[in-house]
Amino acid sequence: MHMASTQTSRIIPCRHTPFPPASAKESPANGKGWAVLRQVGFASFYRHNRSGKRFSVCVRRSYAEPNGLDGPGFTKKSQDGSSSSAVEDYQKEGLVLGTQRHEGPASLAGLHLIPQSGDAKVTDSYTKVPSGQEHATPDTEENILARITFNIIFVAAEVAPYSKTGGLGDVCGSLPIALAARGHRVMVVSPRYLDGGPSDKRFANAVEVGCPTKIYCFGGVQEVSFYHEYRGGVDWVFVDHPSYHRPGTPYGDVFGSFGDNQFRFTLLCHAACEAPLVLPLGGFTYGEKCLFLANDWHAGLVPVLLAAKYRPYGVYKDARSIIVIHNLAHQGVEPAITYNNLGLPPDWYGAVGWVFPTWARTHALDTGEAVNVLKGAIVTADRILTVSQGYSREITTPEGGYGLHELLSSRKTVLNGITNGIDVNDWDPSSDPHISSHYSLIDLSGKVLCKIALQKELGLPVRSDCPLIGFIGRLDFQKGIDMLLSATPELLQDDVQLVMLGSGERQYEDWMRHLESLYPDKYRGWVGFNVPISHRITAGCDILTMPSRFEPCGLNQLYAMRYGTVPVVHRTGGLRDTVENYNPYAQEGTGEGTGH
Numbered sequence: 001m002h003m004a005s006t007q008t009s010r011i012i013p014c015r016h017t018p019f020p021p022a023s024a025k026e027s028p029a030n031g032k033g034w035a036v037l038r039q040v041g042f043a044s045f046y047r048h049n050r051s052g053k054r055f056s057v058c059v060r061r062s063y064a065e066p067n068g069l070d071g072p073g074f075t076k077k078s079q080d081g082s083s084s085s086a087v088e089d090y091q092k093e094g095l096v097l098g099t100q101r102h103e104g105p106a107s108l109a110g111l112h113l114i115p116q117s118g119d120a121k122v123t124d125s126y127t128k129v130p131s132g133q134e135h136a137t138p139d140t141e142e143n144i145l146a147r148i149t150f151n152i153i154f155v156a157a158e159v160a161p162y163s164k165t166g167g168l169g170d171v172c173g174s175l176p177i178a179l180a181a182r183g184h185r186v187m188v189v190s191p192r193y194l195d196g197g198p199s200d201k202r203f204a205n206a207v208e209v210g211c212p213t214k215i216y217c218f219g220g221v222q223e224v225s226f227y228h229e230y231r232g233g234v235d236w237v238f239v240d241h242p243s244y245h246r247p248g249t250p251y252g253d254v255f256g257s258f259g260d261n262q263f264r265f266t267l268l269c270h271a272a273c274e275a276p277l278v279l280p281l282g283g284f285t286y287g288e289k290c291l292f293l294a295n296d297w298h299a300g301l302v303p304v305l306l307a308a309k310y311r312p313y314g315v316y317k318d319a320r321s322i323i324v325i326h327n328l329a330h331q332g333v334e335p336a337i338t339y340n341n342l343g344l345p346p347d348w349y350g351a352v353g354w355v356f357p358t359w360a361r362t363h364a365l366d367t368g369e370a371v372n373v374l375k376g377a378i379v380t381a382d383r384i385l386t387v388s389q390g391y392s393r394e395i396t397t398p399e400g401g402y403g404l405h406e407l408l409s410s411r412k413t414v415l416n417g418i419t420n421g422i423d424v425n426d427w428d429p430s431s432d433p434h435i436s437s438h439y440s441l442i443d444l445s446g447k448v449l450c451k452i453a454l455q456k457e458l459g460l461p462v463r464s465d466c467p468l469i470g471f472i473g474r475l476d477f478q479k480g481i482d483m484l485l486s487a488t489p490e491l492l493q494d495d496v497q498l499v500m501l502g503s504g505e506r507q508y509e510d511w512m513r514h515l516e517s518l519y520p521d522k523y524r525g526w527v528g529f530n531v532p533i534s535h536r537i538t539a540g541c542d543i544l545t546m547p548s549r550f551e552p553c554g555l556n557q558l559y560a561m562r563y564g565t566v567p568v569v570h571r572t573g574g575l576r577d578t579v580e581n582y583n584p585y586a587q588e589g590t591g592e593g594t595g596h
């Protein structure tokens, strides 16, 4: 009884701008100000809110069908065989999830979980204000967004400043704080990495919550515990397990990737699904009405678990999930036989099962069958998000889709991109503690002092007139590092200096050391991961180069633009979206643009 009534109450109100889309047709059948907008996958209906604006409401069929919604008209059959409009029934039974949309078919700006009873039903959530104050604030988009709050659960393999190897850590360390400042209740779940060294201090303020939790996977039972720190308005939750205690990065060490990463991140995902249910943070659990933001494949099992392990038993029925793709090149692929390790029901193999194309198989008897965690997330998440709009388009092409382009194309209606932001406090040339002189974009005089200080620190000739070019990043095929290294001898024919900071593939680290020995007066290759140096390079260089083969968003070009450093980038993904090519002839010859 309870299950049936909740399943039919999944209505997603969304606001489209501009109204009405050309395809909208008024439907005489539905009455009450509703009109059928679209009926593929989601059915959308128009209605009027109290202020007379038109909103659209989407009914998700997959939830509706078990209760008798049977066709494009969404007619619901009652037990006595009579039919009624599904919308009318939903109006009676209440709304659960509201979405706020920008222009375009799949651009989701927000979600709102709405009580299932009372006056909130059917009425779009944006207009719900305390009684008697209905007209206190106008329904501007800003006001509407300010009133929508969620329980948001970030799940990520790395979170700065606790753990970071690249941009994933940056985003998952700063975006939660920005969302909490907007009034959302935000929890971040990540592993508690310890290596016995000084970096363990980063977790010093996280205290054990005391909710040991059993996780059934890999043919046995594992116990994890949770540590918690409340900082910046965010609940930082760290999953503790012996497999997170070892030297190296979150993913591997000098010998390569850890062989048990599937195990370590399976644990993370199970623990992240339990955390909102069991952890009494600030006295209260987050409960079931959550919006999960699963970041990259490491968190990709979260939407699969919600669909396969929880919802069939009535848990998390009102939760929603978004898989955020920061890098499609990594998908969490393991042999098909490892499926039984994941703690999923046997009949859910199809969600994560993956078959490689013939050309990618290793021998004649190789069937190409594999388990692909990111693929599982793509087919089970409510929304798919990438970190720039350009990248969201690129991943639907054979060149950018890493084998998943057809699947992603088939999910285009729920695929979108939102360009990453940056932490403007952490990256601020007027207060950056890592740089020698502070400056602002209005007064750049401190920048030249930063350049001189950097040249001194690197042992390069101190010359303010010589262009200083920088590179910061993981030494990885993605970053076009091989192209930059092979072009370096030619580049250094000119009167320029080049400094590169990075760690990653051994061959590139050796290549950087070799170039430094060949060009001691012009080139420095800093092998390692060093955050203060990355700030000093960003401030001290004239140009920051990013020759990435593909770049889902890229953060260094954003930091560079904030520090008055000209980004010179490959026109791809987020780089293309964020760097405006300089045109010296624009604005009556004064020029326009931010980079090249």
Ligand SMILES: Nc1ncnc2c1ncn2[C@@H]1O[C@H](COP(=O)(O)OP(=O)(O)O[C@H]2O[C@H](CO)[C@@H](O)[C@H](O)[C@H]2O)[C@@H](O)[C@H]1O
Pocket: 165, 166, 167, 168, 170, 171, 326, 327, 387, 420, 472, 473, 474, 501, 502, 503, 528, 529, 530, 531, 534, 551, 552, 553, 554, 555, 556, 574
């Ligand atoms: N050796 C080193 N020492 C110090 N700091 C270093 C460093 N190497 C890298 N960093 C820092 O790590 C971050 C890297 O950011 P990128 O956006 O280039 O990330 P990455 O490719 O890892 O992330 C993926 O996720 C991010 C976030 O969504 C996307 O922007 C990106 O396109 C996608 O590939 C920057 O803060 C950079 O300064």
